[in-house]
Amino acid sequence: MCGxxxxxxxxxxxKVLLGGLKRLEYRGYDSAGIAxxxxxxxxxxxxxxxxxxxxxxxxxxxxxxxxxxxxxxWATHGRPSDENAHPHKAGKVAVVHNGIIENYLPLREVLKKxxxxxxxxxDTEVISHLIDEFIQEGASFLDGVRLALDKIRGSYALxxxxxxxxxxxxxxxxxxxxxxxxxxxEYFIASDIPAILPYTRDFIFMEDGEVAVLSSQxxxxxxxxxDQISKExxxxxxxxxxxxxxxxxxxxLKEIFEQPRAVIDTIRGRLSEEPGSGILEEIRIGRSxxxxxxxxxxIACGTSYHAALVGKFLLEEFCRxxxxxxxxxxxxxxxxxxxxxxxxxxxxxxxxxxxxxxxxREGKRRGAMTLAIxxxxxxxxxxxxxxxxxxxxxxxxxxxxxxxxxxxxxxxFLLSLRFGGELGQITAEEGRRSxxxxxxxxxxxxxxxxxxxxxxxxxxKYLYAKDFLYLGRGINYPxxxxxxxxxxxxxxxxxxGYPAGEMKHGPIALxxxxxxxxxxxxxxxxxxxxxxxxxxxxxxxxxxxxLASQSDQAIEKRVDDVIFIxxxxxxxxxxxxxxxxxxxxYHMADLKGTDVDQPRNLAKSVxxx
Numbered sequence: 048m049c050g051x052x053x054x055x056x057x058x059x060x061x062k063v064l065l066g067g068l069k070r071l072e073y074r075g076y077d078s079a080g081i082a083x084x085x086x087x088x089x090x091x092x093x094x095x096x097x098x099x100x101x102x103x104x105x106x107x108x109x110x111x112x113x114x115x116x117x118x119x120x121w122a123t124h125g126r127p128s129d130e131n132a133h134p135h136k137a138g139k140v141a142v143v144h145n146g147i148i149e150n151y152l153p154l155r156e157v158l159k160k161x162x163x164x165x166x167x168x169x170d171t172e173v174i175s176h177l178i179d180e181f182i183q184e185g186a187s188f189l190d191g192v193r194l195a196l197d198k199i200r201g202s203y204a205l206x207x208x209x210x211x212x213x214x215x216x217x218x219x220x221x222x223x224x225x226x227x228x229x230x231x232x233e234y235f236i237a238s239d240i241p242a243i244l245p246y247t248r249d250f251i252f253m254e255d256g257e258v259a260v261l262s263s264q265x266x267x268x269x270x271x272x273x274d275q276i277s278k279e280x281x282x283x284x285x286x287x288x289x290x291x292x293x294x295x296x297x298x299x300l301k302e303i304f305e306q307p308r309a310v311i312d313t314i315r316g317r318l319s320e321e322p323g324s325g326i327l328e329e330i331r332i333g334r335s336x337x338x339x340x341x342x343x344x345x346i347a348c349g350t351s352y353h354a355a356l357v358g359k360f361l362l363e364e365f366c367r368x369x370x371x372x373x374x375x376x377x378x379x380x381x382x383x384x385x386x387x388x389x390x391x392x393x394x395x396x397x398x399x400x401x402x403x404x405x406x407x408r409e410g411k412r413r414g415a416m417t418l419a420i421x422x423x424x425x426x427x428x429x430x431x432x433x434x435x436x437x438x439x440x441x442x443x444x445x446x447x448x449x450x451x452x453x454x455x456x457x458x459x460f461l462l463s464l465r466f467g468g469e470l471g472q473i474t475a476e477e478g479r480r481s482x483x484x485x486x487x488x489x490x491x492x493x494x495x496x497x498x499x500x501x502x503x504x505x506x507x508k509y510l511y512a513k514d515f516l517y518l519g520r521g522i523n524y525p526x527x528x529x530x531x532x533x534x535x536x537x538x539x540x541x542x543x544g545y546p547a548g549e550m551k552h553g554p555i556a557l558x559x560x561x562x563x564x565x566x567x568x569x570x571x572x573x574x575x576x577x578x579x580x581x582x583x584x585x586x587x588x589x590x591x592x593x594l595a596s597q598s599d600q601a602i603e604k605r606v607d608d609v610i611f612i613x614x615x616x617x618x619x620x621x622x623x624x625x626x627x628x629x630x631x632x633y634h635m636a637d638l639k640g641t642d643v644d645q646p647r648n649l650a651k652s653v654x655x656x
Contacts, residue, residue, distance in 0.1 A: 049133075049145045049312075050076065050119040051225065052242050053206040053216050055261045056233025057113060060084075061105055064117035067235075067242040069098055076119035078132035081105070082141040084112020084213045089141045093132040113263070114216050116206040116236075118143035125168025125316060135172040137163070138179035139210040140191075144171040145238055146202035146223040147311050149486055154198065170315075174199065178207065188212045189260060192219065193273060196258070202311060202489065206236055216261040220253040222493060223308060227251040227259055227266055229280045234261045240283060240293060249280040291444075297643040299445035299537070303629050304496055307489040309450040310622070312439035313457045318482055326465040326482075327458075330418065330434045334469045340390045343368055344383075344415070346406040347394040348375045350448040350532065351455060355394050356525035357621050358459035364618065365467030375402035378409070385413040392418045392462075396443065396451040398426020407431060420458050422451050436462070445644045447536045449629050452529065456622050460485065484616045488623070491613040495626045498610060499634075502627055505592060505608050506634035509563045515542035516554055516589075517628075519567035520577055526621045527567055530628030537646045538636040547573075547580045560588040565631070566606075567624055570596040571617040581605055592631075594624055 050071030054063045064081045079101045080093025090110060094100050098119070118133035125131040134141045148154075151170035154177065159165070163176045177198055181191035188209045196203075202222035209215070218225060218236045228235035229249040236259075237243045240250065253259060256271030268278045283294065295301035317327050343362055345355035352374055359370040373383070375393075385391065391410035395403045398421035408431060411417055419432035422440050429435040438454035464481055467473040473481075509515075515534055519527035528544035535542050545554050547566070558564065564584045568577045582605070584591050591606040596614050603609050610627045612620070636643045 049238070050242065051143050051145055051204055051206050051236065051238040052117040053115065053143075053218065053236035053261070054233070055114045055214075055216050055235075055263060056230065058233065059109070060113060060115040061108070061110055063235075063246075064115050065098065065102055065105065066245070067237060068101075068117050068119050070242045070244075071119055071237075071239060072098065077127040078129070079117070079119045080132045080134055080143075081115055081117040082134040082136070082143075082208055083110040083115035084208070085110040087210065087213055089136060089139075089208055089210055091134055091136055091141065093134065094129050095127050095132060112213060114208065114213065116141065116143045116208055116216065118206075131167045131169050133169075133171060134208075135167060135169065135175050137172065137175035139182060140175045140179040141208045142171060142175040142178070143206045144174060145204040145225075145308075146221070147315050147486075147489075148173060148199050148203070149201040150199065151201075170201075174203075174205065178209070182209065188215060189217065189258070192217050192258060196221075204238055214262050218253065218259045218261065220257055221255045222490065223311075225253050227253065227261070229266065232263070234266055236261065241291065244283075248283050250283055251278045251280050296637070297445065297633070299447055299449060299633055299643050302443055302445050302449045303626065303633065305441070306450045306453050306626065307492040307496070309438075309440045309454050310457055310489045310492065312441070313454045314461070314485060315439075317461060318486070326468065327436060327461050330436060330465075332416075332418075332434060332466075332469075336416070337466055337469050339388060340368060340416070341388040342390075343370045344378075344385070344389060344391045344410070345370060345372045345394065346375050346378055346391060346403055346410075347372075348400055348402050350452045350529060351394040351396060351400075351403070353525045353529040353532070354452055354455035354459060355392075356528070357456055357522060358392070358394075358463070360522040361459055361463040361618060362466065365463040365473055366470055367472050368466070368470075373406070375400065375406045378402075378406040383409070383413070385410055385415045387414045387416070389415040390418060391415040392420065393428055393432065394420045394455055395426075395428050396422050396438075396440075396448055396455075398423045398428035400428075404428055404431065420455060420462075422454070446646055447533055447632075447643075453622055453625055456625070457485070457488075460618065481616065481618070484619055488615065488619060491615060491623060492626060494613055495623055496630075498627065499630050502610060502630045503634040503638075505610070506631055506638055508608070509590070509592075510635060510638050512561065512563050513541065514557065514562055515540060516557065516562060516564045517542060517544040517567075518547040518550060518564060518577075518580055519544070519624075520547045520573040521571060522617065522621055523567040523569065523571070523624060526624045526628065527565070529625065530565060530567075530632070533629055533632035534635060537632055537643050538639055538641055539646075540635065547577055550580055550583065555583065555587070558584055558587040558589040560590070563590045563592060565592045565628070566594070568593045568595045568599075568602060569612055569617070569620050569624065570599060570614075571620065578602075578605070594627060
């Protein structure tokens with residue numbers, strides 16, 4: 048979501064930064080700022096709101112420095128405000144940052160005890176204080192950055208300036224995108240190529256753990272060990288449309304690979320200092336209101352409906368409140384029983400889905416309290432609801448939902464923890480363990496995405512199958528439905544998702560040597576029963592593609608193909624299981640040559656009944 052731009056060169060620095068940030072506006076943001084050298088000092092201009100406000104703030108100001116950094120921010124740690132906008136400065140050091148610093152709270156407390164004064168609510172400010180402290184103790188600018196990076200845990204893309212080194216910009220990357228642009232006697236950094244495409248087509252793509260020093264003399268790159276390395280720029284010959292795709296063949300593939308970042312953006316600022324409490328503080332639903340709720344209704348369509356089915360498992364498990372899940376297009380036509388003791392939760396990527404909107408309005412008319420989960424700020428669903436929680440997935444261009452689905456799962460997980468904590472149904476320790484596991488999910492997703500090539504080979508193996516069956520049990524059953532839907536949507540292969548326990552009640556009649564069966568077989572309370580389902584498929588010569596826990600190496604002998612999933616809590620396994628199913632559908636469609644981003648007869652948002 049957030050955008051970074053940095054510049055070293057002879058042009059008017061502020062204009063370069065503002066132009067680059069404007070080309071990143073599509074990512075969404077609520078505040079913006081720049082830091083530019085002037086007379087040897089770092090001048091910062093930043094504000095809540097849109098870039099035009101920042102442009103007005105900068106006005107006709109001129110800065111003599113030939114180096115600067117800029118940022119657009121979507122509020123995560125801390126509300127949208129001038130103080131929380133980037134860049135952040137401590138002492139001599141100014142920083143812009145994308146990502147999440149997982150251990151910022153303990154670092155902040157240590158720094159406070161040493162006399163540091165914080166002026167924002169963000170995790171980013173810790174970085175500037177750390178670097179400044181090391182410099183004050185005698186470290187060079189580069190060594191100060193390295194020492195600070197050794198102290199922090201989490202993900203980051205960083206642009207850093209330091210007074211006293213006004214001809215030098217330092218960049219660093221870990222699990223957040225950052226590229227270096229190489230121009231003619233000028234150099235750039237950006238979180239996305241389109242920001243600087245008007246100036247150069249030559250880019251260095253930074254890897255995790257790398258640090259780069261940009262100056263008028265050129266670019267020096269260092270690996271995670273601190274050794275200087277040589278990195279050749281790569282030329283990118285993109286049309287504007289290709290630039291938007293970030294070099295990926297399709298928007299859908301780009302958006303699948305954006306999911307770790309989307310999850311980071313969705314959870315940032317929504318976790319409390321004391322895990323298990325203070326979650327999702329943007330909604331004002333406390334214990335007194337929750338104790339009046341006797342029933343929760345989740346309403347959605349399509350992929351969002353599958354997220355709602357996962358939400359039912361989570362809410363009932365953590366909150367012990369009965370939950371119903373309804374398809375939006377059916378809900379208001381069955382004379383539903385609603386009242387003041389009902390919480391109606393409407394889920395929609397766009398916030399404009401006609402059937403979901405109609406269901407929400409019917410719920411309000413009958414006296415239910417309403418809560419929207421959507422991705423678009425100020426959408427109709429958000430405006431019409433009593434409460435709203437935004438997923439911070441960013442723009443999703445591909446018709447088949449990917450990152451918006453995963454961020455919906457994250458919000459439903461957080462909502463379950465919030466309500467369960469308010470009602471005393473989960474202990475502080477259980478909440479803490481759940482949050483610790485959630486914070487690790489983006490990294491596990493990155494690991495999962497590394498198997499894309501192996502999944503492409505599985506897709507090639509089954510490319511000519513005419514039918515697929517997807518099986519899952521418990522909280523993973525809705526993910527079987529979602530996997531089948533993705534395959535249908537973009538590859539036009541017939542696929543059905545079923546609860547694995549229902550296989551004997553019909554689908555087993557279809558299984559033969561021509562039928563691939565995708566089985567979600569991670570370790571959980573029904574793992575042994577899923578293994579029995581696999582044996583039933585194999586007894587009928589069906590081909591089994593298993594999604595199994597990484598710790599379960601023995602399953603390879605039972606199935607034809609296996610995709611391993613990093614181990615996590617069973618309640619978080621739907622997030623990790625989703626990625627390989629998206630990739631399987633994508634690669635099948637790509638190999639078949641279908642229109643992946645615009646599948647026939649489908650629209651991104653269904654705004655009519």
